[in-house]
Each structure stands twice: as structure tokens, then as C-alpha cells.
Amino acid sequence: MDLKKLVASFVLIASLLIFSGPMLAHHGNVAYDEIHPITIAGTVTEVVWANPHVQIFLDVKDDKGKIVSWGIESQSPGILHRNGWNKSSIKQGDQITITLAPSKNGAPVGFSGGNTGKVVFTDGRVLRMNER
Amino acid sequence: MRIRLVRFRVASAVILTFSLAAFAQAGQQQTAAKTPAAPAPKRDLSGVWQYQGAGGAESFAAEKDIPPMTPWAKAKFDEEIPGYGSRARAGGNDPILQCDPIGFPRVMFMPTPIEFVNAPGRVLQFFEREHEWRPIWTDGRSLPTDVDPAWYGHAIGHWEGDYTLVVESSGFNDKSWLSPAGYPHTEDMRITERYQRVDHDTILYTLTVIDPKAYTKPIEGRHVTLKLRPHEEIEELPCVWSEENAFTKRIREPAAAKTTK
Numbered sequence: 112m113d114l115k116k117l118v119a120s121f122v123l124i125a126s127l128l129i130f131s132g133p134m135l136a137h138h139g140n141v142a143y144d145e146i147h148p149i150t151i152a153g154t155v156t157e158v159v160w161a162n163p164h165v166q167i168f169l170d171v172k173d174d175k176g177k178i179v180s181w182g183i184e185s186q187s188p189g190i191l192h193r194n195g196w197n198k199s200s201i202k203q204g205d206q207i208t209i210t211l212a213p214s215k216n217g218a219p220v221g222f223s224g225g226n227t228g229k230v231v232f233t234d235g236r237v238l239r240m241n242e243r
Numbered sequence: 244m245r246i247r248l249v250r251f252r253v254a255s256a257v258i259l260t261f262s263l264a265a266f267a268q269a270g271q272q273q274t275a276a277k278t279p280a281a282p283a284p285k286r287d288l289s290g291v292w293q294y295q296g297a298g299g300a301e302s303f304a305a306e307k308d309i310p311p312m313t314p315w316a317k318a319k320f321d322e323e324i325p326g327y328g329s330r331a332r333a334g335g336n337d338p339i340l341q342c343d344p345i346g347f348p349r350v351m352f353m354p355t356p357i358e359f360v361n362a363p364g365r366v367l368q369f370f371e372r373e374h375e376w377r378p379i380w381t382d383g384r385s386l387p388t389d390v391d392p393a394w395y396g397h398a399i400g401h402w403e404g405d406y407t408l409v410v411e412s413s414g415f416n417d418k419s420w421l422s423p424a425g426y427p428h429t430e431d432m433r434i435t436e437r438y439q440r441v442d443h444d445t446i447l448y449t450l451t452v453i454d455p456k457a458y459t460k461p462i463e464g465r466h467v468t469l470k471l472r473p474h475e476e477i478e479e480l481p482c483v484w485s486e487e488n489a490f491t492k493r494i495r496e497p498a499a500a501k502t503t504k
Contacts, residue, residue: 162481187355216498221498
């Protein structure tokens with residue numbers, strides 16, 4: 112193997128290690144598939160700003176046009192404050208997309224938090240949920 | 244001769260250019276790496292600190308690092324239904340689901356900050372998670388031998404040198420889990436912790452759990468760092484049973500139910 116290929120291989124391996132770290136190391140709640148996060152879009156129906164996790168409830172149209180109600184847990188209010196949220200950051204009626212780890216059993220629930228979770232508004236504003 | 248001179252000048256220019264570039268980059272890196280941090284204060288851990296870890300089932304120790312359990316502990320462990328880790332399933336009985344105190348050392352491994360406050364004869368730890376607190380007595384007293392078992396036990400601390408606080412604790416009740424994975428402990432549990440302030444912004448934290456009636460060997464907890472967060476303030480976030488219960492019904496139980504796929 113020549114030097115160029117060796118260097119390229121090293122860079123590839125290093126990149127994989129760096130970028131897989133945050134996803135794999137997070138949370139540890141086996142109910143959610145944190146290896147395969149998804150992004151869904153919908154209309155906010157309710158926000159519960161409380162411990163242990165802030166919850167965002169969202170009406171999402173599935174590919175048949177049927178409305179599915181999702182319940183998504185995020186981080187504690189303290190962690191979200193430190194990410195620039197307050198209890199009015201997301202309101203009933205907001206159109207958002209949200210990246211989350213969906214539950215493994217197919218139920219419309221999931222976890223949006225840590226390094227992979229985020230909420231994006233139609234005007235491009237982004238809310239994150241980093242833990243540290 | 245002339246060609247050699249030209250080559251020499253070109254080579255010198257190249258070398259000089261690269262040297263200047265390297266010097267500028269080093270200078271930038273030094274500036275970007277912040278001006279030298281203030282030295283760590285002696286015998287003082289006060290401030291708001293954040294554990295650098297993800298929480299979750301293996302925050303305190305990986306499953307593979309838990310020593311063999313005694314028959315008592317194994318029977319208790321088998322009865323527990325955690326919400327995290329390889330044995331997680333629906334209908335959990337984690338004590339914190341009903342807002343029982345998290346207990347120690349579990350409360351240390353949360354992605355929420357801890358404030359250390361110096362008070363006469365003690366260091367107080369305030370945990371944002373569940374609004375809990377714990378005193379570490381530094382007035383030279385010994386661990387009490389005749390006390391009512393407590394959720395956070397009783398802790399005494401002494402300094403090794405000027406930068407390491409060594410804490411011994413005992414007097415725990417047996418109602419809390421060591422971690423979200425459901426590991427039990429007895430009232431005879433003893434814990435030794437070391438808070439080593441390695442620089443102004445960093446504590447290296449280690450702990451050992453000794454509970455021979457539950458584990459055949461001491462448990463070495465993960466070696467983690469705590470980072471100083473000088474601009475943060477701890478929030479009031481107690482565990483509220485009604486909110487915890489609503490969350491369980493609306494999110495936890497649907498997520499943990501048998502597959503609908």
C-alpha cells in the first residue's frame with residue numbers, strides 16, 4: 112500500500128471514530144434507537160415544560176395523509192435553558208421539524224436530546240439540546 | 244556562482260516564509276487556546292461543576308465491571324425492573340419514578356450540574372438533579388457509628404495536599420439503586436471518593452464502593468472529570484411526583500411497550 116492510500120485510510124478511520132462517538136455514547140435508554148435517528152415534521156399541539164424531561168407533542172401527517180400524534184421527550188428544563196431555550200421557545204401551533212431517536216417498538220414516541228437532537232423552525236432557527 | 248546565489252536566495256525566502264507562517268500559526272494557536280488559566284485555588288472546590296459523561300445505565304460503572312454479587316444481591320437485582328441497560332423493560336420499579344431520592348453515588352453521574360459550597364467545617368454539594376444536597380464534614384470528625392440510615396449517607400472529608408479532597412461515607416439506607424441499571428446495595432455500603440483538582444477548571448473524580456454483603460469485590464466506579472462552569476447557576480428542579488407520573492403514562496410506557504411493528 113502506498114503512502115497516499117495509507118494516509119487516506121487513517122483519515123477515514125479517524126473520522127468514523129470521531130463522528131460515531133456522540134451518537135453511540137449517549138443516554139443508554141434501550142427503548143430508543145439512537146443509532147438511527149429520524150427527522151419528522153409537524154405541528155406542535157402541546158409542550159410540557161417540566162422535569163424529568165420537557166415533552167413536545169406533535170401532529171405529524173404520515174405518507175397516507177393520516178395524522179399521527181407523536182410524544183417526544185427532550186432534556187430537563189435546566190439543560191434546555193443552558194442551550195438557550197425557555198418555556199415559550201416552542202408553542203402550540205408552531206410548525207417544526209425535530210430530529211429524534213424513535214422508539215424501537217414502532218410507537219410514535221422518541222427522545223430528542225444530546226448531540227443529535229434538534230428542533231428547526233420554518234424560519235431556519237435551530238434549537239439544540241447538548242448536555243454538557 | 245550566480246545560479247547558486249539565486250538558489251540560495253530562493254531557498255532562504257522559502258524557509259523564511261514557512262518559518263514566519265509557522266510562527267504566526269503557533270502564535271494564533273496560543274491565543275486561541277486562551278491566555279494561561281488562573282492557578283487552582285488551594286483546598287477549595289467551590290463553584291458549579293459539570294460531570295463529563297452521558298448519564299444512563301452505565302454511567303457509574305459498565306455492566307462488565309460490576310463484580311459478582313452475593314446471593315442476596317443477585318436475588319434483589321433479579322427482581323428489579325430498570326428502565327435502562329440490558330435488562331430494561333416496561334413497568335419499571337425504579338425508585339426515582341416515584342420521586343424517591345436518587346441517592347449516592349447515582350446522583351453524581353447526571354448530565355446536570357453540581358455546586359460545591361464551602362461552609363464552616365463542611366463542604367456542601369448541591370445537585371441540580373432533583374434538588375438534592377449532601378454535606379461533607381471536614382471538621383475532623385469520624386464517621387458516625389450509630390445513626391439512622393440515610394438516602395445520602397454521612398460523609399467526612401480530608402485534604403491530601405492542597406488539591407485532593409478524599410471523602411469517606413457510610414450510614415446509607417438500602418433503598419436506592421447504585422445506577423439506573425438497578426444494582427442494589429446494603430446499609431453496610433462504604434464509599435471512598437477522590438476529588439483531585441488538576442487545574443483551575445478540572446477535577447478528576449474517582450470512587451470505590453465497598454459492600455461485601457452485596458458484591459464480592461469493591462466496585463471501581465468510572466474515572467470521570469468534572470469541569471468548572473463559572474457562569475452557570477443551578478436551577479430549582481425538584482422531582483414532582485405528579486409530573487413524573489404523567490411523563491411515565493404519556494412517554495415511558497408507550498416507548499417500553501411490546502413491539503407494535
